Amino acid sequence: MELKEAKIGFIGLGNMGLPMCQGMVKDGWKIVLPTFRPARTAEKQAAIDEMLSKGAEGSTSQADMIKKCDHFVLSLPKSQQVEELVLGADGILANAKPGTIIVDCTSADPMSTKKLAAILEEHGMDIIDCPVSGGVGGAANQTLTIMVGGKKEVFEKCRPILDTLGNPEKVMYIGPSGSGDMIKCANNFLSACCAAATTEAVAVCGKAGIDPETAIKVISSSGGSSNASTTKFPNLFFKGKKWNFALELMYKDIGLFNTTAKELNIPAFFGQTTAQVWNIPIAEAGGKEDCILVQNTYEKWSGTKMCGIAVEK
DSSP states (O other): OOGGGSEEEEEOOSTTHHHHHHHHHHTTOEEEOOTTSOOSSHHHHHHHHHHHHTTOBOOSSHHHHHHHOSEEEEOOSSHHHHHHHHHSTTSHHHHSOTTOEEEEOSOOOHHHHHHHHHHHHHTTOEEEEOOEESHHHHHHHTOEEEEEESOHHHHHHTHHHHHHHEEEEEEEEEESTTHHHHHHHHHHHHHHHHHHHHHHHHHHHHHTTOOHHHHHHHHHTSTTOOHIIIIIIIIIITTTOOOSSBHHHHHHHHHHHHHHHHHTTOOOHHHHHHHHHHHHHHHHHOTTSBTHHHHHHHHHHHOOOOTTHHHHO
16 A cells, blocks of 8 residues: 555644644645544634544544554654553554554654564554654644654655655654654753853843843854854844743753663763753743743843843834
8 A cells, every 4th residue: 555545643733743734634645633532722623623624534532543544643742642552452552453653753752762663563563753843833834854763664665754744855864763762852952951051141241241132143153153042042032032842841852861861871961950950940930831931030040131122122
């Protein structure tokens, strides 16, 4: 059976998963939706109803959905949910057919993914870890960067799905099972670390009397440059915009990096410090809040206004 003719179960219609799934429906994939789960908002229900009107199929239970499908795309919060879906009594291992492939776009624990890959292989099934980068906008525009770990031949077979979800030029095979998850959490650790370090530098410069926008202009054209100085500060923070990413999600990815480093017996000094910085606003305001609270925290500590200053001028 050609992959485009297969039924693809899409599980995880969250902030990223919903627009990813909509893109697959728009491009003519035969999608089965988890309609046995009530939508949390009227807006999400309307999006599901629209996909059903365009040819997507519903399901009455998790087991019903799994039995209908040939392969799956997952976009879940954590490895815990992936393990429950795969290993549970009404899960994929118990109800799917041999030859099933799981395209897991969850930002997951590399060690958990390796474990699931070994178990599934024993039952004639495969999983490739395919975490994505590019935010909700990238998901909606189907321009995501996708980092893939797993068997090379399974990656090649699933390439049409991955090219639908992301920019084909940014769909990258990384290595064996868990490699995609590993590079994703390493990348997010660096993103968080550089953003926090740049914020700290700008806060100190501001306290010393240097205009924050001037500080960023110098930093972004010098050795301290990073995505934080070239993109986040001028295009988001100074304009009063948020990350559009929850604190708890970034904290999770930093934690995955630190956990893996520990399991591999590699000291993670910067990883541990970055986790503590991110945990401060979580402790004060909760993990559901936007990552912009990291910048707001430094504003409070230093008395240096950074967020929204371009709008105020």
